[in-house]
Every structure is written in structure tokens, then in C-alpha cells.
Amino acid sequence: MSSLDQDQRLHPSCRNQTTVSSDLSDTPEVAKLPLQGLKLASHAVLEKAQVRGRLKCSKCGGSRMFFCYTCCSLLGVNLQEIPVIKLPVKIDIIKHPNETDGKSTAVHAKILAPSDVTIYTYPCIPEYKKGKVVLVFPGPDAVSVQDMMQCLKDLTDSRSHGASYEPRIKRLKTEEVQGPTHTAEKPQSSPDEAKSLESRMYPLQRVVFIDSTWNQTNKISTDERLQDLLRVELKTRKTCFWRSQKGKPDTYLATIEAIYYFLMDFSEHCLAQEYNGEYDNLLFFYSFLHSVVNKAKTSAGKC
Numbered sequence: 001m002s003s004l005d006q007d008q009r010l011h012p013s014c015r016n017q018t019t020v021s022s023d024l025s026d027t028p029e030v031a032k033l034p035l036q037g038l039k040l041a042s043h044a045v046l047e048k049a050q051v052r053g054r055l056k057c058s059k060c061g062g063s064r065m066f067f068c069y070t071c072c073s074l075l076g077v078n079l080q081e082i083p084v085i086k087l088p089v090k091i092d093i094i095k096h097p098n099e100t101d102g103k104s105t106a107v108h109a110k111i112l113a114p115s116d117v118t119i120y121t122y123p124c125i126p127e128y129k130k131g132k133v134v135l136v137f138p139g140p141d142a143v144s145v146q147d148m149m150q151c152l153k154d155l156t157d158s159r160s161h162g163a164s165y166e167p168r169i170k171r172l173k174t175e176e177v178q179g180p181t182h183t184a185e186k187p188q189s190s191p192d193e194a195k196s197l198e199s200r201m202y203p204l205q206r207v208v209f210i211d212s213t214w215n216q217t218n219k220i221s222t223d224e225r226l227q228d229l230l231r232v233e234l235k236t237r238k239t240c241f242w243r244s245q246k247g248k249p250d251t252y253l254a255t256i257e258a259i260y261y262f263l264m265d266f267s268e269h270c271l272a273q274e275y276n277g278e279y280d281n282l283l284f285f286y287s288f289l290h291s292v293v294n295k296a297k298t299s300a301g302k303c
């Protein structure tokens with residue numbers, strides 16, 4: 001399935017809409033049906049929890065439904081009842097301290113992919129290694145996901161002067177040349193395939209996302225610790241987020257949407273694997289909440 005088909009499948013109405021990120025009640029009826037056709041785990045557990053209502057978080061005392069966004073733990077829902085996703089690459093999310101936790105979708109990623117996602121609160125962020133880490137953030141210097149791996153390899157090439165990196169790079173280049181015919185004959189899970197996957201990932205170690213409102217995001221992205229990182233832009237996606245932010249373009253995605261679309265592109269363009277819904281469950285909470293908001297708006301409109 002091409003990314004275009006995928007996009008259409010997900011957002012049958014969003015692709016040609018320029019108003020999808022604004023209040024959904026302003027959009028045509030057809031735009032109220034985004035996020036269709038995802039391969040999702042059953043929402044029955046969330047429907048049950050919703051009927052039960054909000055619970056008090058035992059750690060912070062906050063009144064929450066499904067999960068506590070402050071403590072990043074489930075509430076009234078068991079871990080066994082929700083999908084857990086293994087991601088192909090480690091993801092860091094940098095949160096602005098003033099960001100209202102309840103509005104953030106970053107916690108969805110942490111709960112659904114706990115072993116691969118780390119959330120940091122700005123300004124407490126790690127020292128990232130240039131050439132091994134990318135920042136998903138738009139800008140004049142940003143490259144597409146498709147071009148990202150080559151740019152990283154070029155960076156590594158130009159930075160290493162025949163020292164420890166060189167044999168590794170030479171080996172990778174050989175594999176790249178042989179790639180298509182070599183891997184086509186192998187079963188997916190063979191050691192060669194795993195090695196090939198590893199080489200396709202190299203030198204990428206981590207992908208960083210910023211979770212914050214528009215203005216605060218700019219402040220974080222100009223932090224000198226993030227300045228040297230290769231920037232990657234998700235160019236063609238439009239948000240279906242139900243909370244509009246004034247002055248934002250509709251390509252400004254909710255954090256969980258950005259992670260999801262990045263992984264789809266990454267899978268297809270960088271790992272050369274056809275996307276078959278492997279990461280759809282990242283939208284497990286998002287799509288449910290989206291439908292709840294839409295139902296509420298529909299019934300409010302009828303009154």
C-alpha cells in the first residue's frame with residue numbers, strides 16, 4: 001500500500017481539507033469520519049471504563065479516565081487489556097513544563113510503547129549525539145523521512161576520518177548495493193534479514209519529538225543542545241486533532257499523530273518494509289477519544 005493510499009484510508013476526507021485542525025464542528029459531515037480503517041485492538045475495555053467514569057489516581061490523587069497523564073500509569077484499565085507496541089526505533093519526547101498534561105498525547109505513546117518511548121520535561125534533556133539522533137521538527141533545513149538515512153550516513157561519513165567508522169561504512173555500502181536481490185531470497189526473520197535491518201537503521205539510534213504548544217515548541221527547538229541535530233519534517237500529513245490551536249497550520253500534528261506518521265514513513269522508506277498497520281495501535285486511545293468528542297459534538301448539535 002502506498003503512503004498516499006494509506007493516507008486516504010486513514011483520512012478519507014482530510015487530504016483535501018484545509019480546515020481539519022480547526023474545531024470539527026465547523027467541518028463538513030464527511031470530515032467527521034477520520035481515523036477509519038485502522039488495525040486497532042478492541043475499544044470494549046475503554047467503553048467499559050468510560051461507563052464507570054473517572055477514578056482517583058492512587059499516586060497523585062487526580063481524577064482521571066483510562067490513564068493518569070501526570071503519573072503515566074493506567075487507571076481502571078489493566079495492562080493486559082490494552083495493546084503494547086514494539087517500535088523499530090527508540091523515541092524521546094520533550095515536553096514543555098508549562099504544557100497542560102491533560103491536553104498532551106505524548107503519554108499515549110509512553111503507555112502503548114513503554115519500552116521504546118521516554119518522556120523528558122524541558123529543560124532536563126539528554127546530550128544527544130549528532131549524526132545518530134534526529135529531531136522531528138519543520139524548518140528550512142529539515143529533510144524528509146525518505147532522505148533522512150542518507151543524510152545521517154553522509155554526516156557520519158564526513159565526520160569520521162578513516163577511524164573506527166570506516167570499516168562499518170564500507171560494509172554497509174556493499175550491502176546496499178547487493179541489498180534488493182540479496183534480501184528478496186531470504187525469509188523475513190532470518191539472521192541475514194535482521195542484520196540487513198540493522199544496517200538499514202544505521203546510524204540512527206533515536207528520534208526526538210517536541211510535545212508542546214506552537215510558541216513553546218519554538219523555544220525548545222532553538223535550545224543549543226538540539227541545534228546540531230538533523231531535522232526531519234513530515235511534509236504531507238494533516239491533523240485530525242480535535243483541539244485546535246489558534247494560528248497553527250493544519251500540518252501541525254498532535255504528538256501521537258506525528259510519531260505514528262513518522263513510523264509509517266520510516267517503515268516504508270527507511271526499512272523498506274511495506275506498512276501493514278503495525279503501529280496503528282499507537283492511535284488506540286487517540287482514535288477512541290476522537291470518536292467520543294465527535295459523538296458529544298453530534299449530540300450537542302441535536303439539542
Ligand SMILES: [Zn+2]
Pocket residue numbers: 057058059060061062068069070071072
Ligand atoms: Zn497520577
